[in-house]
Amino acid sequence: MTKFYPIVYLFLLLAALSMGCDKEKVLPDIDETPFVPNLPAGFPDVVSPPDNQLTQxxxxxxxxxxxxxxxxxxxxVACVSCHKQALAFADxxxxxxxxxxxxxxxxxxxxxxxxxxxxxxxDGGAETLELQVLTPIADHAEMDFTIAGAAKRLQNSSTYIQMSYKAYNQAPSPFVITRALAAFQRTILSGNTPADKPETLTPQQQNGKQLFFGKANCAQCHNGFNYTNNGFANNGLYEMYADSGRYRITQKPAxxxxxxxxxLRNVTxxxxxxxNGSLNTLAQVVEHYNTGGKPHPNKSPIIQPLGLSEQEKYNLLQFLQALTDSSLLNNPTFKPD
Ligand code: HEC
Ligand code: HEC
Structure with a gap:
């Protein structure tokens, strides 16, 4: 028996060494090559949290x-099941x-x-893209899973382990899943539309633009480079709402x-x-605003009957059409590798 000991030790030593090599192969160094987002003209910089700067x-x-x-x-079910590129990442x-x-x-x-x-x-219920990721993964009607369970699954995949170390210098974890999904989503930028090149607008679209910023009051709420002031409002859809909206978060009656x-980018x-997806067409949306909406104690005072003519409604629709970035729908950058 004693005779075999050195051989056993040699074997163990070799095994340990080869495991060491394997380990180095499995765990690559972090790769901090920055990802520079393709900013549309006139768009501000994309700001990421300090622990999640954009890297490739x-x-x-x-x-x-x-x-x-x-x-x-x-x-x-994947994120893409409800956020499809051909539909501007909606459904x-x-x-x-x-x-x-x-x-x-x-x-x-x-x-x-x-x-x-x-x-x-x-309802403004998620403060960062990183935190938002937790909602669809846990939601009973979406992915109905746990982020810890998802991380565990990814730990069985050598591809995910490799990618996770390259990205965040750690094995797949809730931290990695939430950060990586947020990073990818920050790169989905869209600003290549006729409305961004005003000289290309048709006369109807130009008139629609004037209405949008003037008589129709749309720009009081939908303004700035992203056609939203990032605020909240009741736009008079119902007298009684089945969904309490922002109240779910703040519990304030207002x-x-x-x-x-x-x-309103890509709204067509x-x-x-x-x-709730209750209006099927943009014509119905314009008609809704033209009537001034339903009475509700919280309805914004900006929402008032507009008295638009048929031609004006048509022109306003033409302007909304001009907010379409068709290059987004096929951009290979956002397709799976
Ligand atoms: C079953 C469909 C479904 C799936 C799957 C899904 N989402 Fe969503 N997503 C929605 C719906 C519906 C909303 C709107 C929820 C709300 O506002 O209350 C939403 C909202 C969002 C928002 C907020 C956008 C905004 O304008 O505020 C982000 C970001 C998002 N989803 C990302 C994701 C990611 C990342 C995944 C995968 C981890 C995912 N979604 C999976 C349906 C889905
Ligand atoms: C008082 C602020 C306000 C004004 C003014 C306003 N909107 Fe809105 N708009 C909203 C809010 C809030 C929503 C979201 C309501 C919801 O989610 O049910 C919305 C939703 C929309 C949508 C649906 C977007 C989507 O993806 O579902 C369109 C289209 C739209 N508005 C167009 C217009 C147009 C055109 C005008 C001018 C005629 C206008 N809005 C005026 C606040 C406003």
Whole structure:
């Protein structure tokens, strides 16, 4: 027996050495090559939190996760299921289907330019893109999973382990999942529209633009480079709301039926409209505003009957059409690798 000891030790030593090599292969160094977002003309810089500066490795990992159903309980639903690039990263239904065909209660919004939103969700309930990620993963009607469970799954994948070390110098974890998805979403920028090149607008669109910024009052709420002042308002959709909106977060009566003012970029690509997808067409939206909406104690005083002629309604629609960035819908940068 004693005779074999040195051989056993040699074997153990070799095994340990080869494991060491494997380990180095499995865990690459962090790659801090920055990702420089492709800022549309006139757009401000994209600001990321200090612990999640944009790097190529982070964006690549976030993109892979965005398209991967692995984050849902039964591996059937991915972020992309409800945020499709061809639909400006929104969805076609009034509400979307999550795992087991479960329906949510709000309309899926575009993710273009979410980098600039100070508060996320229609009720402003998420303060950062990093925190927002927790909602769809946990929501019963979306992915119905746990972030810890998702991280554990990713730890079984050598590809994800590699990418995670390159991006954040650690194994897949809730930190990594939330940061990477936020990083990818900050790169989805969209600003290449006829409205951004005013000289290309047709006479009808130019007139629609004047109405938008003037008589129709739209720009009182939908203004700035992203066509939103990032505020909240009740735009008179109902006398009684089934969804209490911002009240869910603040519990203030003045926030009942109050929703975040959305960007109008790419709005022609993202029907149906409003928090619940209850208006099917932009013509219906314009008609809604033209009537001045339904009476509600919290309705914004800016929402008043507009008295637009048929021609003016048509021209306003033409201007909304000019907010479409068709290059977003096919941009290969946002497609899975
Ligand atoms: C089953 C459909 C569904 C899935 C899956 C889904 N979302 Fe969403 N998403 C929605 C809906 C609906 C909303 C609006 C919720 C609200 O405002 O209350 C939303 C809102 C968002 C917002 C806020 C946008 C804004 O304008 O405030 C972000 C960001 C987002 N989702 C990212 C993601 C990410 C990342 C994933 C994957 C981890 C994901 N979503 C998975 C349906 C979905
Ligand atoms: C008082 C502020 C305010 C004014 C003025 C206003 N809006 Fe809105 N708008 C909102 C709010 C708030 C929402 C979101 C409501 C919801 O989610 O149900 C919205 C939603 C929309 C939507 C739907 C977007 C989507 O993705 O679902 C469109 C389109 C729109 N507005 C166009 C206009 C036009 C055109 C005008 C001018 C005629 C206008 N708005 C005037 C506050 C305003």
């Amino acid at each position: 490795a982070r964006v690549a990992l976030g993109k892979k996760l965005f398209y991967d159903p692995v984050l849902s309980v039964d591996s059937t 076609e239904g009034a509400v979307s289907k999550g795992v087991k065909g479960r329906l949510g209660f709000r309309n899926s919004p575009t993710l273009a330019n979410v980098a600039y939103l100070p508060l996320l969700m229609k 926030d009942m039926g109050v929703f975040r003012i959305p960007s 690509i993202t029907p149906p409209y409003m928090y």
